[in-house]
Amino acid sequence: MIGRWPLSWSLARRFRRKQERSGFLSFISASSTLGIALGSMVLIAGLSVMNGFETMLEQRFLSLVPQVEFTAVKGTLRDPEDVIRKSLAHPQVIAARPVIRTQAMVQQGTRFTGVQVEGIATDQQRAITDYMDDEVWSTLQQTPRGVVLGKQLAADLKLSKGDSVTLLVAEQGSFREPRRIRLELLGTFSFGGQVDHQYAYVNLDTARDLIGVASGVTSVELEVRDIFAAQQVANEVGHELNDYLYLDHWMRSQGHLYRDIQLVRLVMYLVLVLVLAVASFNIVSTLIMTVQEKQRHIGILRTMGLRQSAVLRIFIWQGLQNGLLGIIIGAIGGIGLSLALPDLMKFIEYLTGRTILASDVYFVSEIPVSLQWQDVVLVSLIAVVMSALATLYPAWYASRTQVIQAIQRS
Incomplete structure (x- = not known):
């Protein structure tokens, strides 16, 4: 004996096959499937790009920016x-x-060009060393009065390795002539974006000469396990300290980047969910016209003992068949588009001769993509739910068909 759900599924497939022979109904049905597929595909690819930017922000940019920092209010700690x-x-x-x-x-x-100078302890490994040659880092450790500039800054100033670099530092709260110090350019680093135009690195002893102190440091920066706990860590550690100092963390100085990514993600969700909703309306239209066309068939099935709940399931399954096909196509297409997007962007740059992400402006030079399977599952579930909701009214309308009136229809 055939179960209730398999029977409803079989009848739904039969109705759908006959529907495909009708040109107009077939067009509307294909439109709903294509709309769901495109919406799912673009949403998966868009979320993968947002994940990529978020990952680059966490693993790359925030490795250079202090995650938590304690700075002396005046002078040194x-x-x-x-x-x-x-x-x-x-x-x-x-x-x-x-x-x-x-x-x-x-x-x-x-x-004269403004620059942010950082004096660092060269006996500790730092993230910036990943963006300079090992020889440059080794030389900085051994050379007492040396400096490493960003690659773009050195290029703008037409400086090369071994050249003399003059730095001028104004004394805080003083109108006297700025302190002048001559350093040797030991090499460059290449991080990308504005960092390469604005940053310079020296060792701590050289930095003390620049600010005119014999010992001490102006700040202590922390690296934390969970970057989103940076504010909590800053407050908790700060309450344990005796120095009068400023508490700072990346969410205050650079948090706008993360908030911008989350805002774009939210807008993308809303827009593409609306695209899926519009595509689901085509399912409603298709099923309503199918119900009108199959009134006589519904009446005959009811006289043969088919219950209203079975009729309801038939049209729910028929609508879901359109949605499921679109979801499968969209999920596969979204995964493929996400994986191919970096190469696709390079091809577009090659054709147009324009750079989409200029390395001297942004800290990434290509579209970052991080495909996460939970996004694929979430988008698919949203599309399934919206497709199922779109079938409810037409299925209910079909289940309320009056048997005698339906049979009498020609």
């Missing part, structure tokens, strides 16, 4: 070792590093 020790005692803190940050001007002839 009184006891940076105490700050480091108490910071490392927190379970979320991976590393704590002393830093000296200052603003300077690079003088090249009559030209």
Whole structure:
């Protein structure tokens, strides 16, 4: 004996096959399937791109930007070792590093260019070392008065390795002539974006000469396990410290980047869910016309003992067949488009001769993609739910068909 659900599925397939012979109904049905497929495909690919930018933000950009930072209100920290020790005692803190940050001007002839100078402890490995040659990093560790500039900044100033670089640093709260120090350019780093135009790295001793102090550091920066817990870590560690200092974290200084990504993700969800909703309306139209066309068949099936609930299931299954086909095509297409998107963008750049993501402006030079299977499942479930909701009214309308009136229809 055939079960209720298999019987409803078989009748739904038969109705759908006959529907495909009708040109107009077939066109509307194909439109709904294509709309769901396109909506699902674009939503999966879009979410993969947003995931890619978020991953690059977390793993690349935030590896260079201080995740948590404690900065002296004036001058240098009184006891940076105490700050480091108490910071490392927190379970979320991976590393704590002393830093000296200052603003300077690079003088090249009559030209002056602003630069952010960071004095770093060269006995500790840092993320910036991944973006410079090992020889440059080794030289910075060994050379007392050397500097490493961003690649684009060195190019703008027409400087090369071994050239002399003059830095001017103004003393805080003073109108006297700025402190002038001459350094040797040891090499360059290439991170991408504005960092390459604005940053310079020196060792801590050189940085102390720049700001005119004999010892100490201006800041201690922390690397944390969970970057989204940065604000909590800053507050918890800050309450344990005795120094009068500023508490800062990346969500305050760079959080707008993350919020922008989340905003674009939300807008993408809303727009493409509306696209899926419009495609689902075609399912409603198709089923309503199918119900009108199959009135006599429904009446005959009812006289043969088919219950109203079975009629309801028939048209739910018929509508879901359109939706499921579109979802399968959209999921496969979305996965393929996500994986092929970086190469596709390169091909478009080759054809147009234009760079979509310029490396001297953005910290990425190609579209980042991170395909996550939970996004594919989520998009598919949303499409299934919307397809199922679109079938409810036509299926209910079919189940309410009056048997005698339906049979009398010609």
